[in-house]
Amino acid sequence: MAVKTFTTGEVLTASDTNTYLANSGLVYVSSKTWTSTSSAQQIDSCFTSTYDNYRIVISVTTGSGSPNNVYMRFVDGTTPDTGNVYGSNVTTSNGVTGLTNTWTGIVGQLYVGYAADLTGFMTIDLANPQVSGKVTAINAFGSGFGNSTQLVSTIYGLTTSTTQYEGIYIYPGGGTWAGTCTVYGNRKA
Amino acid sequence: MGWNLHRLRKQKGVVMDDRYKVSVLNALTGEVTERDMTPEEIAALPAEPLTPTE
Numbered sequence: 205m206a207v208k209t210f211t212t213g214e215v216l217t218a219s220d221t222n223t224y225l226a227n228s229g230l231v232y233v234s235s236k237t238w239t240s241t242s243s244a245q246q247i248d249s250c251f252t253s254t255y256d257n258y259r260i261v262i263s264v265t266t267g268s269g270s271p272n273n274v275y276m277r278f279v280d281g282t283t284p285d286t287g288n289v290y291g292s293n294v295t296t297s298n299g300v301t302g303l304t305n306t307w308t309g310i311v312g313q314l315y316v317g318y319a320a321d322l323t324g325f326m327t328i329d330l331a332n333p334q335v336s337g338k339v340t341a342i343n344a345f346g347s348g349f350g351n352s353t354q355l356v357s358t359i360y361g362l363t364t365s366t367t368q369y370e371g372i373y374i375y376p377g378g379g380t381w382a383g384t385c386t387v388y389g390n391r392k393a
Numbered sequence: 394m395g396w397n398l399h400r401l402r403k404q405k406g407v408v409m410d411d412r413y414k415v416s417v418l419n420a421l422t423g424e425v426t427e428r429d430m431t432p433e434e435i436a437a438l439p440a441e442p443l444t445p446t447e
Binding site for chain 1: 410411412414415416417418419420421425427430431433434436437439
């Protein structure tokens with residue numbers, strides 16, 4: 205639903221512009237930037253009742269060598285849920301051999317993409333992390349390009365838990381990484 | 394908990410580095426803090442990478 209419909213010749217005012225900026229389809233929630241480290245990164249209180257669905261964009265500007273997996277867990281309170289409640293259906297290409305299809309089973313983390321020495325980039329759409337009584341679902345695209353190898357994946361995943369999560373926790377499977385993680389909410393109306 | 398964490402690291406024979414730390418941003422307040430991983434988090438670190446065989 206449009207916030208306002210303009211007519212021919214109508215002046216676009218500062219007020220209207222600000223209204224549009226504040227009510228775009230994707231609304232900025234929070235962002236975290238980190239310099240080179242092997243530490244996990246966590247954003248608390250980014251999921252609230254304001255939105256049902258979210259987009260998370262992770263840009264890894266510096267990684268370590270060949271693509272390392274990037275994993276995600278959801279945060280319940282102040283610590284991540286480490287239980288075996290995550291499943292990922294992953295289709296991966298290294299640009300050389302055929303596609304590899306993997307179902308992880310229900311394990312302790314989601315796969316969301318890669319960190320590598322040239323770049324790692326992930327866009328993750330997320331359904332219902334904070335909605336009562338519903339499992340959380342993700343659709344993600346992830347790419348990692350190193351100096352000598354590359355991996356790209358499409359990932360569809362879920363939690364088997366209906367816990368109302370309030371944050372995310374991400375970490376590389378190995379090596380160091382630097383980058384930015386930004387969370388947007390999908391405006392409901 | 395700190396003692397258990399130290400013991401777990403020692404058992405695993407790993408160097409105490411920032412792989413076992415978590416940098417935390419509170420989206421509501423903007424405050425950034427750091428904490429050590431819990432033993433449960435360390436124990437749950439994935440062992441096998443999910444990569445295609447070349």
